[in-house]
Amino acid sequence: MAGPLWLAWPFLVLAMSCVWPVDINERDEVDIPPVLDRTLIDPSPEETVRLSSSGTTTFSVDGAVTDLDDDVATLEYDWWLNFTAWCDEEEGCKGKFLDGIGKSTVSFNQCSGYPQTFLKKFGTGPHVLELFVSEHGVDFDPDTGQRTVDGTYAYVTWTLETIPCTQ
Secondary structure, three states: OHHHHHHHHHHHHHHHHHHOOOOOOOOOOOOOOOEEOHHHOEOOOOOOEEOOOOOOEEEEOOOOEEOOOOOHHHOEEEEEEOOHHHOEOOOEOOOOEOOOOOOOEEEEOOOOHHHHHHHHHOOOOOEEEEEEEEOOOEEEEOOOOEEEEOOOEEEEEEEEEOOOOOO
16 A cells, blocks of 8 residues: 555655646846956956066956956957046045946056056056946046946956166
């Protein structure tokens, strides 16, 4: 008698699962942050970068960014040079954008134009180059000196050292 009842038990369980369906909820949408593969970043952020004394230095994360829930081409790239060096108690942080917002690569010559003037103000260094890669960019409030990233982001910094220009 126990034998047939034992064989009927799995069918009884299957029948009951049809009577009491399991709650199925759709997954909440999760915002997955972009990811930077540090081994593909050029130059490597692991070491101090000596800026070129006679030409342009290029920084790139091209090919190093992946994002599982967004097209990499739609991401925002916000480059900042010596942001914290511009901070003081009276004026807050003023920040300095580089002409590379929206681009995965930025180049500048430490011996000409505004980079030269800007870097000279703070001596030979160390200087800091920052990059935020995000879906919606970085909002900067010049009155408070605050940067705000809306959503998820990836972040990398380079430590820079200037060397005398050969001009």
